[in-house]
Amino acid sequence: MALFHVKQSIVFVLVLLFLVHSCYCFNPKLLNVSMVQAASNWSPAGATWYGSRTGAGSDGGACGYGTAVEQAPFSSMISAAGPSLYKSGEGCGACYQVRCTSNAACSGNPVTVVITDQCPGCTSESAHFDLSGTSFGAMAKPGQEEQLRNAGVLQIEYTKSQCKYPGRTVTFHVDAGSNPYYFAxxxxxxxxxxxxxxxxxxxxxxxxSWLPMQHSWGAVWQLNSGSxxxxxxxxxxxxDGSGETIVAAGVIPADWQPGKTYRSLVNF
Structure with a gap:
């Protein structure tokens, strides 16, 4: 019997050693790493708002979108940006998620905004969002939008997000100053x-032959062909981010006119 118990003990120890070395067990350190990586996708920024309390800020602002910012798909969920995000106009059209937790009225839930304007005076932080009244209020708990708008400068978090315009294709609005020799x-x-x-x-x-166009201002690109x-x-x-390329073939008709808008059949 003693020999039997010894054998049992040896078998138990061998099984235990096998489990220790082969078990893919829960490791809290691995969880902490993944949580840190997820958290690192969010960066700190300052946030204010401008325009009417439930409006779209300015009418299109420095990106040139005009009154389209009030309509779908922008639907007033837009923001002016400080220099680091506006990028001299090349940041126009970028989408970000923003959220706030620094005020009792903050919901903590992220909302998506599109950069449509410049905030040249927003240089106190490395990144600053001067949100429309609508998008600023969207960060609040239900019923506490006004309380949040009265809070002054907020400390928020932001992260870059993918723009999604369901049912929309890339659209080109020909600049009013365009002519047969200059196209913008x-x-x-x-x-x-x-x-x-x-x-x-x-x-x-x-x-x-593809002719390179130059960034003019805001979301406007130009070509002064000379012919x-x-x-x-x-x-x-x-x-800019993915390097993906799309071609809007023949999107501007032969009889194009300045001030007209032409919709393509493609999008990213």
Missing amino acids: TLVEYEDGDGEISSVELKQATDSD LLRGPLSLKLTS
Whole structure:
């Protein structure tokens, strides 16, 4: 019997050692690492609001979107940005999630906003959002929107997010100053990164040559060709974040007119 008990003990120890070395057990340190990584996606920023209390801030502001900021899909959920996010206009169209927990009226829930304007005086923090009254109030607990708007400068958190405009394609609004030798267009409703790193133009008479356009201001890109531009014109856009490229083939018709808006069939 003694020998039997010894054998049992040896077997038990061997099984225990096997489990210790092979078990994929819960490790709180691994959980802490993943939580830190998730938290690191959020960065601190300052937040204020401007315009009417339930409005869209200004009418389009420095990005050039005009009254479109009040309408779907923007729906007044927009923000002016300090220099680090506005990026001299190249940050126009970028989408961010913002949330606040620093005030009793904060819900802590993230809301998505689009950069549509510049806040040149917002330099006190590394990042600053001057939100519309609508988007600022959206960070509040239900029924406490006014309390939050009266709080002054808030400390918030933000993270870059993907833009999503269901049912929308990239749209080009031809600048009113365009002519047969100079073409400028506002680019709107880009899914994905929302920021454009380059825009190129191709004429109908030149099937292989893409002409680089220059960033003009806000969300406007321009080409001063010096020669007659022959439509229809195609436009190639490259996303700043992913590097993905899309082509809006023949999106600007041969009889295009300044001030008109032309919708493509593509998006990121």
